[in-house]
Amino acid sequence: MHLLPALCAFWLLPLALALEEDSPLDCVPRRSVPYHRNNAHLFHEKGVFNYSTMLLREDLDLLLLGAREAVYALDLNNISQKLASTECKNYIRILHQTQDNRMFVCGTNAFDPECGYMSYADGNLTLEKKREDGKGKCPFDPFQRYASIMVEPNFVSMAQMPESHMSEEGDDDKVYLFFSETAVECDCYNKLVVSRVARVCKGDLGGQRTLQKKWTSFLKARMDCPVLESQLPYVIQDTYRSCDPHQPWKDCLFYSVFTPQSDTSDLSAVCAYRVSDISRVFAEGKYKTPVPVETSFVKWCINNAARKVGITQTLDLPDRTLQFIKDRPLMDQAIQPIGEKPVLVRKGATFTRIIVNQVQAADGEKYQEGTLLKAVNYDGEMFIIEEVQIFEPPEPIKILKFSNVTGQLYAGSDHGAAQIPLATCGRSSSCIDCVLARDPYCGWDQTLGKCLNLANSQRELIQSVKGGDASLCPHADPVKPMNLTIWLGGNRKLDCPSPSTLAKTSWEREGSPLTPSTRLQLLRDGLLILNATDSDGGRYRCLSVEPSKAHEYTTTVAEYQVSMASAESKDGRLILPQAQKDGPSVAGLQAVVGLLVVSLLALLAWNFYKGHLPLPWNCRKKNREQPQEAHEQGGLNTSVTYQDALRPALAEDKPLVSGTNNGGNNNHTGGEAAFSAAEEENDGPKVVLSSLQYIDDE
Template identity: 30%
Template structure:
């Protein structure tokens, strides 16, 4: 019996492995190249990227190591550069209450020094240290003792590996925003290197920084040739903090942008070694139509819309919401001009009094950077500023106005972690051109999404799974038409620009706003670009498809009465979506999706209309049909919803694996029962058979859980919507005192049309979920009640505690109670039906 069972086990393992490998190949088919743990000697936890654009070498900060990778071949330049922590220091760190995993050296800072060296800083077992990496020899500089030459990294690098942190190098000087103590309770934005007298930081006041989570920083260097006013260089910091301007009972988080000036050296008496130019303003990312505001800033990408022009700098912010309980991401863009305009505006009063007249603003204006006008008045340095200016600056760091923007993109059911942006100038004709923006978005599940933004039109172009495991994307670098995407364990390189990225006609048609045209079985740049939605629909129809962008094919869903169906409608634009449905229905809208309780009256057509961007010369947004469903009633005999046609061969493999597993389980149970029966015939003089029957009662076969609970727990049908256009139905099977509760059967399907580069493993999950729910319905075992006379006979034959010589062992007694009725359950199930009734097993000696 064991030999056939072993063969079946290995056969199932091979088939399931091949099915999983085939599915993984589908999701990573567009991947150019990737490095993982097999390519490194134990290096992991990549958290920091630094790209040398002149040589194409990428430096990765990892745990206890620094790696150098050639981006051309995506191969390591050498072995990892080891920079670990001595054992005695690890022991001391663990003794202070930290975990052994955190008491390592996590490289959080890599910055070029400009002299052929890289400044590297790590957490170093909660005692931050910095070292110097020689780029030519790929070695760390050594000290006189032969060890790594190090200097303190406090204020330059966080103490804890997971703490929020940002840093930027400006003219050879390091500016950081990090925690500055072991407990992580003090926060500073500081000039961390340079002359000691010029190392300044923020004031330790909640009006300046209130429990911040630092996100990003940017150095804006003024062009000397195009700077007639002599404006100073500026450094901008982006973070989320707890707002102190709102008098509320709960903590409200707000996104901020702060600005300091490069030539600021602090005040003479007031604000000594403190910023005299620290100003901050609130960032607002809000959809005005719905009033939805996104207040948690998670990432910022800085780019110049006109290369070489600092005034054209824009900041693309990635947001989520403090008030939403589901996954949600939004992207807003802010211009440098808008931020500076707010910084030059009125100051906010933070006093909790009833004063009507605000404090007058002194002269010269507090917080402004040095320029030719201030120098002409004798203020060549911040040390010469009057005390009244510095006092006002100390008490008024926050601006009254906010930097406001509307979201370019809103995705529900998706959590984006990183954003990078490329821009393409697209000509509409000989005299007119328009800029197209492509957002490269990394998710918390290791996916890369591409979204095209042209004017007010937003189009989801591509969704690609990058890594074998669902690891969050923590770095995205764009270099020579490639995107270098990193996670804690992997580095992937994929194409970032060009129409050749889109290998199918459908995806090329969706990229029509970028000027892509499908010709000669390839996606090529067109002579002219187009942003009209009608052109996209015509391009889709030329792909020999029945669907257009705003005329999707209607999908028929066969459902059963009582089900709760969640109909998805992919909302890319932040504009609202509405549904057309039968008049007599039970529905509930979850943002853009619609939940329907299936009744006879709710059957019919459901259509989702979303407001899209302007078309041609129109001033108003127009409705676009994003999804259409036809709910029809299926036969009650069918145990679940019908699987969709796509991916049925994958479903067959999984069904075969499950069926063979069930057969193997049946044979295994039969083998165990035969062994139990054999043991029954062996004489046992320690206990009589009568006593054995009394102890076991009606339980004939030992089994831990009942078969009903085993089957119900073995088929969880719960699915989660990932936001990529999947249909979700939930399967609930609750029992209260033995009575069945409400139930639902789950379906998932991909609403994307054709193999257009989207994530394609949804169809496999669809069929698998449907088939599993059907099998779960068919495998319910009917538990039969024991006849009353038999139960009474057993109770009459059970001796009292005094006759049995003491209390019954609790474990044996509980086991006996949980075994009743198994023979009747198995007899009612064809797969486990045995040729003869099972004999009761005698109790072994105690």
């Protein structure tokens, strides 16, 4: 049985580098799904941030979500439903389930970490009043990277391995820790950060005098994840343990995400490590610091041999032994990934978290699967099924959790939490699309004509995860052509959305390949016809050609019957394009035009009522009365209204000048017609037109 590891991590993932065929960088998602509210169930409360701590309580159908100053109990099946919450004036950093089914919770408490216990009953979250010091259990800084574990199967970047199970040596279980630190073994000018894995015995209680309350079994080794020809080692960001419950612990794998420690690279990587390789380095490897030959093989953990000489716990170890351990924690040998190379490298991505799940496909084999960036790795080939944007705007994922009960993935970020299904079969609309997606969750149901989740179907489904062989798919129904009319000299785009980023589109006209030109431009999502001529009419067909390991598949995506129309008919009469009389866009435009007309009429009526505009029958009367009034009152004290000020200027063809006087003298009667509010209160000239600033009599 082959295990096909698949990964997810991850956010802001642009296209990969285009290198040679077998390069790990040549890895493009088959489908890119933009943000949509239906992509995931979302949870967010106004004014609350940093949703970065999660605890799955599948026994209670709860997702416990820790944020800044709050802990929420959410419905595990739909996290947009809040069941309970409690305030906690802390950045919540730790949530663990205890043996008595309570929750152990810790927060930063203004750089003075504090922990306590919390319970959920009858729809209420209750935080017990008794608190304890959180130093050594919880980070001081709310943004500091950290890891924690309570001996149970919950882990982020720590993991417990059951190495005592059926051990002939009576060995203890181990806890593996993944972290990064400045390299103490390198005498470099600049500080060099390296990635580490450390191993500690589960029953380590520290020493009696030396190494009091400190690990006596702590050993660490460097982890390599070689990315191309990088001069600086990549830095580990997150790790996930993947185990087949039917296989021994030595067959487990650790998947780790790495990012560069310099600004000169924008690559991120995922490397996979065998637990057996890591265990072997700690059990059989040499120390970095030289030691006598007779002690070079000694790696301390309480086992049957130690118990025979009376050492049943680490408190019984002699000081000489403890000093030896204290001085030599670092192993000489570095741990290499499977194949001594990454299983996935992406350009422009910043991998933050990783989670792995196993699913049994239709062929009976198990494939390991993830999401956000969902991929399958088989025989060294990394095939990315899809990448999905779940937050808008995009933001880094702070935590990922997976529930075997719901089959859902839970992600937390600064501004909210999301619940995402692993099976997204409904995104495939045809059999070929469904099979070429190579998703182990999905297969094509010929009876229903749908791409379905294997878990939801009792019938045999068409699926080909390894090779993407769609030859068993029934023939698709022919695409119905769409009739289009293009006016001579006009422009028109023929749409052709590609079903896959791995597919290439091509166009045919009247059954022959279409040759691009300056007037016929091939776009990623269609064909653009510019300055159309009579020769552009005919039947157009857009084809999608997508390769897989089995074959190359060609499907028809769109078909158009294009007719050309002229603005003049044969008898000389002018023929203009007919306006579309129905459709949502035309109806909307008509509504807007109607609203504008009503608004204009209302504005005219208001201006007539206020006297800002004269009624038509009053115009002739005012024209007759104006000369006599002007003769009687004179020019200096005349009250100038809108129409009176405008009419002489227009009649005498005198300009209206807005702004400064442009250097003119303007020392004439009526020259300035713009005044402040104080001046308008006096008996001076008035103008009821705010935009009119100068009337030049010349």
